[in-house]
Amino acid sequence: MAEPTTSAGHPRLAVVSAVLPPLALIGGWTLAAALQPTGYSATRDSISALAASATPYRWVMTTGLVLVGLGHLVTAYAVPRVRSAGRLVLGLGGLSALLVAALPLPSASDSSTAHVVVATVSFVALAVWPLAAGAHPAGQNPTPPDPAAADPAGQDLAGAARLPWPLRRGVRRAATLVLVALTALLGAAAVGGWSRFGLVERLAAAGQALWPLAVALGMWWAAGRPFPSARWRRVFLVVPLVAAALLGGTTLTTVWPATAQTKHYSAQVSFSLDPRDNGVIRARTVFGDVRVGFEGLAPGIEVSPKVKANITDVIASGSPDLRSLQPSQPELDAAIASAARSLVWRFLLGGLLGALLVAAFEATFVPLWRRREPPAIRLGHLVVPAAVGSVLAVALVGAGVRLTYSSARQVSFATTGLIGVVDQNKDLLSGVEARAQQVTPYLRNLLALSGALQDKYAPTPTGGDPALRLLLVSDIHDGNSYSLMKTIVEEEKIDAVIDAGDIVTFGRAEELDAADIPAGIQSLGVPYLFIRGNHDAASAGDPAILDRLARVPDVILLQPDATTYTQVTINGIRIAGFNDPRYFGDSGKNTAEAQKPATAQFRATFEGRDRLDIAVSHEPSAVRGLNVADLLVNGHMHVPALEGNRIQIGTFTGGGPFSHYLENTAGEELVGQPSAFDIAAFGGTCQLQSLTRYTFHNVIEGRPVYDGVSLVNGASIEAAPAKDAPERACGPGTGRQVDEVPAVPRSSSPGPSSTPTGASATGPSSSTLPTD
Numbered sequence: 001m002a003e004p005t006t007s008a009g010h011p012r013l014a015v016v017s018a019v020l021p022p023l024a025l026i027g028g029w030t031l032a033a034a035l036q037p038t039g040y041s042a043t044r045d046s047i048s049a050l051a052a053s054a055t056p057y058r059w060v061m062t063t064g065l066v067l068v069g070l071g072h073l074v075t076a077y078a079v080p081r082v083r084s085a086g087r088l089v090l091g092l093g094g095l096s097a098l099l100v101a102a103l104p105l106p107s108a109s110d111s112s113t114a115h116v117v118v119a120t121v122s123f124v125a126l127a128v129w130p131l132a133a134g135a136h137p138a139g140q141n142p143t144p145p146d147p148a149a150a151d152p153a154g155q156d157l158a159g160a161a162r163l164p165w166p167l168r169r170g171v172r173r174a175a176t177l178v179l180v181a182l183t184a185l186l187g188a189a190a191v192g193g194w195s196r197f198g199l200v201e202r203l204a205a206a207g208q209a210l211w212p213l214a215v216a217l218g219m220w221w222a223a224g225r226p227f228p229s230a231r232w233r234r235v236f237l238v239v240p241l242v243a244a245a246l247l248g249g250t251t252l253t254t255v256w257p258a259t260a261q262t263k264h265y266s267a268q269v270s271f272s273l274d275p276r277d278n279g280v281i282r283a284r285t286v287f288g289d290v291r292v293g294f295e296g297l298a299p300g301i302e303v304s305p306k307v308k309a310n311i312t313d314v315i316a317s318g319s320p321d322l323r324s325l326q327p328s329q330p331e332l333d334a335a336i337a338s339a340a341r342s343l344v345w346r347f348l349l350g351g352l353l354g355a356l357l358v359a360a361f362e363a364t365f366v367p368l369w370r371r372r373e374p375p376a377i378r379l380g381h382l383v384v385p386a387a388v389g390s391v392l393a394v395a396l397v398g399a400g401v402r403l404t405y406s407s408a409r410q411v412s413f414a415t416t417g418l419i420g421v422v423d424q425n426k427d428l429l430s431g432v433e434a435r436a437q438q439v440t441p442y443l444r445n446l447l448a449l450s451g452a453l454q455d456k457y458a459p460t461p462t463g464g465d466p467a468l469r470l471l472l473v474s475d476i477h478d479g480n481s482y483s484l485m486k487t488i489v490e491e492e493k494i495d496a497v498i499d500a501g502d503i504v505t506f507g508r509a510e511e512l513d514a515a516d517i518p519a520g521i522q523s524l525g526v527p528y529l530f531i532r533g534n535h536d537a538a539s540a541g542d543p544a545i546l547d548r549l550a551r552v553p554d555v556i557l558l559q560p561d562a563t564t565y566t567q568v569t570i571n572g573i574r575i576a577g578f579n580d581p582r583y584f585g586d587s588g589k590n591t592a593e594a595q596k597p598a599t600a601q602f603r604a605t606f607e608g609r610d611r612l613d614i615a616v617s618h619e620p621s622a623v624r625g626l627n628v629a630d631l632l633v634n635g636h637m638h639v640p641a642l643e644g645n646r647i648q649i650g651t652f653t654g655g656g657p658f659s660h661y662l663e664n665t666a667g668e669e670l671v672g673q674p675s676a677f678d679i680a681a682f683g684g685t686c687q688l689q690s691l692t693r694y695t696f697h698n699v700i701e702g703r704p705v706y707d708g709v710s711l712v713n714g715a716s717i718e719a720a721p722a723k724d725a726p727e728r729a730c731g732p733g734t735g736r737q738v739d740e741v742p743a744v745p746r747s748s749s750p751g752p753s754s755t756p757t758g759a760s761a762t763g764p765s766s767s768t769l770p771t772d
Contacts, residue, residue, distance in 0.1 A: 011220040014078035018216035020071030022209040028064020029202065032057055034276055037412075040108075043199040048115065049108035051101065056295060056411070062101050068209065069097035072126075075212050080219045081167060086133030089125050090212060096122030126208035127183040130175035133167065133215065166218035179207055237362055241355045241389025242396070248354020249347035249393060250299060257302075258342035260335040265305060269339050271347070271397075272300030279404050293412035296404025299397060344394065351393045355386035466689060467730040468571040469493055472649045472678040474500035474618075474635025477535065478511050479653030481675075482520025489524050492679055496526050496570050500635035500649050501533025501618035507584030509544040518552045527736070529568060529575060531558045533618040533636065534582035542583060556738065558616060565605060567612070569737040572730030573682050576629075576741070577616030578602040580636075592621035597746055603628055604744045613686060620648060630718050631680075631688060640676045640693055645718055650676025650695065681714070686730040687721070688714030 025047075032050040033042050035057040040049070050061035072094025076087045099118040106112060165171055182204035189197045250271045257270035272282070277300025283290040284304050359382045403409075471494045473485065488494060504511040512518055521528050536545040541562065549555045558566050558577035567576045581598045582591065599622050606612060606628040615629035623632040624646060632646040641648035654675040676695045683689040691712040 010078040011080055011216070011223040014075055014080070014216040015213075015220045017071050017074035017078060018213040021068040021075075022206065022213060024064040024067035024071065025205060025209050028061050028067075031275075031278075032060040032064070035060065035278065041198065042202070043196050045108060045198045046201055047198070047205060048100065048105050048119065052105040052108050052110075054107035058104070060297075062104070065097055065101035069094045069101065072097060072212065075216060079212070079216050080223065081164070082133045082215075086129060089129045089132040093122050093125035093129060093208070096125060123183050123186065123204065123208070126211075127179040127204075128176060129208075130172045130179065130211060130215075133172065134169075164218040164222040166215040175211055179204070179211065182207055237359070237385060238389065238392070240358050240362075241385055242392050244354035244358040245351030245386075245390045245393035246354075246397070248357075249349075249351035249390070249397070252350025252353070253343055253346045254302075256346055257304075258339045258346060260339035262331050262335050267303050267305040267339075269343060270302045271343075272302050274300065276300075277302075281405065291412070292410060294404045294406070295409045295411050296400065298400035298404035301401075301405070344398075347397065348390055348394055351390035352386055355389035355393075356382055358389075359385050465684075466681040467684050467686070467732070468495050468573045468682040470495065470573075470614075470680045470682075471497045472500070472633060472647065472680055473497060473652040474649040475502040475533070475638055475651035476517070476653050477502055477505045477651070478515045478517075480515045480517055480520050481653050482517070482523060485520070485652070485677075486524055488677065488679075489526055494526060494679070496568075497524060497528045498575070498614070498616055498633060499528060499530045500616055500633060501531050501580060502535040502635065503530070503533070503549075504545060505535055505584075507535060507538035507542065507545070509548040512545070512548050518548070521549075521555060522553050524554065526554065527568070527570065528552075528555045529558055529577070529616070530555060531577040531616050531618060532579035534580045534586070535584050536580070537583035538585065539583055540581070540586075546579075563743050565602070565741040565743055567609075567739040567741050569734075569739070571682075571732055571736070572686055572728060572734040573613045574610065575614045575616065576602075576606060576612050577614075577633075578622070580618035580622065582619075591619065595619055595622040598622060599626065601743055601746045602626070605741060609741070613682070620646070630721075638673055640678065640695065642712065642717065647678065647680075647691065647717065649678055650674065652677050682730060683714075684729060684731055686728045688718040690714050691717060 029042070029047050029050060033040060036050070037056065047061065049055060051058050051065060055061075073091055076082075076090040076094065079087075079090075082090075096118050100115065100122060103112065103114045103118060105115055166175075182200075186197075186200050186204045188194075189200045194200065250273055253270040254273055257268040260267045260269055272280070279294040279296050279298055280300040281292045281294070282300065282302055284302065469492060471485070471488055471492070476499070485497070489497070503517065504515075530549060532546060538544070543561065546557055546560060550557060550560065556566060556568055558568070558575070559579045560566060565576055565578065567574060569575070578598050578601070580595075582594055595617075598617075602615070602617075603626060606615075609628075612629035614631045614633055615623055615626055616633045617623045618634060619636045620634050620643075623634050624643070626632055630645065633649065634646065635649045635651070637648055638651040639648070640650040651673060652675055654673045674695050676693065678694070679692045681689045681692075691714060693710045693712065695709075
């Protein structure tokens with residue numbers, strides 16, 4: 001069936017060609033702007049800047065401008081009932097758009113006289129085109145109208161009813177007025193350097209691209225809405241078929257991703273439905289995302305890597321060679337090839353399904369819309385065009401992927417989440433120990449000054465020289481500041497260290513060795529008493545941290561497992577403690593309630609024994625009100641505090657290196673929390689003589705600032721012993737004793753239980769060691 005002509009026009013072709021300019025223009029500037037690096041503003045910058053010679057992805061906007069020009073040229077030829085002057089003006093606008101693409105700006109910030117001239121001609125021609133596109137009711141050369149049949153405004157009343165609405169004089173004048181006003185506003189914005197020039201230009205260009213489409217649709221409707229022949233419909237059907245195949249294929253890979261497999265790892269691979277992910281490979285993990293950007297036009301690729309369970313067998317076999325965990329190059333090549341084949345087949349299947357829906361719609365609903373009986377549908381009439389659309393879609397995507405995803409076209413690399421933090425601060429863990437060593441002389445001077453002030457102004461303790469000096473620390477959180485701690489131990493003649501938990505951050509034993517903490521503890525040369533905090537386990541009852549610390553010389557675990565406590569007596573001072581039942585990654589809700597079973601079991605175990613001098617746990621709610629010890633010690637809150645006989649220790653490392661990270665702000669300095677430690681001195685009567693509290697900050701940052709030193713009289717913290725209490729003598733001559741105390745079974749008490757209960761209590765086993 002030949003294309004019908006109406007008054008020297010082709011209404012169907014005019015509609016098709018008139019659709020092209022707004023689609024190519026608006027779609028072109030939207031996609032091109034999305035591909036630009038940060039800094040481009042669609043409201044401020046021009047459309048021409050997107051096609052400038054130095055602009056990334058300039059071909060996107062250049063292609064759009066070429067399609068705009070071609071669309072206007074074909075529309076000028078095909079639209080019916082338009083005067084020759086109107087066709088020439090619209091053709092001039094299309095030709096100027098082609099010249100705009102052929103004469104680009106040198107860069108987004110530079111100008112070009114030739115480019116400005118042709119762009120101006122294009123805008124002016126398209127603005128006045130509605131007025132030039134005059135028409136008569138019948139053809140190009142009608143009989144002149146009767147002057148008597150004209151209204152006062154000059155409207156041809158005899159022909160007004162027969163003219164399509166876009167070509168009526170009043171409509172043409174109104175359209176011209178609007179488009180000329182927008183063009184004049186654009187000129188004012190260009191001369192005045194308006195900050196919203198880009199927005200004004202887009203409004204003017206969109207209006208000028210849409211009006212020819214309105215005219216073509218009006219003329220097509222007036223011509224009886226002629227529909228393309230079956231042959232042309234099949235040609236035009238290719239575009240929606242390919243679009244449906246692209247959408248269907250991408251969707252199926254999203255819901256049914258391909259899998260790449262190596263010996264120890266697997267990864268799910270799919271295309272992204274988000275058009276903003278064009279040219280982006282994104283690997284999503286629980287620790288954050290890795291985003292790699294490429295220059296080109298290809299669907300984004302989503303990768304979700306996982307570690308297989310069998311990797312634990314390799315790790316459990318001893319000290320694995322990291323190279324044995326890495327896939328070989330042939331293994332990687334095979335995994336990538338397998339995943340690529342699976343992805344292609346999934347995409348092809350999804351594309352075929354999507355294209356079949358479009359083919360079925362065209363065969364069924366188009367005849368109904370034309371008020372005709374749908375023909376009998378044969379399967380071949382649906383499958384063949386759907387297969388063609390799917391194959392074309394696969395070819396387009398394959399070409400885009402091959403041309404885009406190469407190392408030569410990589411333009412960006414970004415990370416988010418914990419991966420981003422580690423990437424920005426990758427030298428932080430390794431630098432903590434070095435910074436701590438650099439700060440050591442400052443700390444030594446502070447300790448000397450503190451000692452001199454205490455000698456001069458503090459009252460002489462009634463118990464004489466201290467029987468025991470304890471260093472109280474907490475919340476190390478992977479910060480290897482043990483060179484500082486060693487200085488304190490040496491300068492202050494510390495007999496033992498009590499660590500109230502949270503020695504790591506993410507509950508993994510590997511963190512200890514990564515920060516070289518075991519060697520730091522061993523370097524102190526004094527007993528290191530430890531209880532587990534809520535960051536020292538990766539799951540309920542996880543023993544990995546305790547097991548690793550148990551192999552470190554001088555470490556004494558105050559609760560080595562769920563069935564045993566350790567009571568340590570040093571120079572006569574009795575110390576015991578219990579682990580935090582919580583773990584890293586738990587809900588974090590009802591934390592006080594979660595402590596009750598552990599507190600109740602510890603209380604039941606030690607109620608019938610000699611009263612403790614110190615009871616240690618991690619969280620304040622665990623020890624608050626505990627009546628089996630004279631002094632209660634906890635950490636967790638990262639700030640020092642005193643509440644009756646409860647001593648809350650601050651964080652020794654300012655919260656650890658992970659509270660000192662940089663987060664995406666150029667020039668930002670490291671930030672963290674104040675650091676703190678306490679020195680507790682006990683007299684010969686086994687009572688607390690004094691508590692000296694130190695706070696400082698910026699150690700990890702390398703800019704040490706000491707906030708204060710406070711001396712607290714021990715009598716204000718620990719109440720005097722009852723009159724009927726047996727007399728005790730404490731001092732270096734009494735040695736060190738370590739008793740293993742079986743835990744009494746837990747009774748049914750409120751709150752969750754995190755670890756299994758042990759056997760009933762039996763007599764303690766002890767070992768007495770000479771004092772160092």
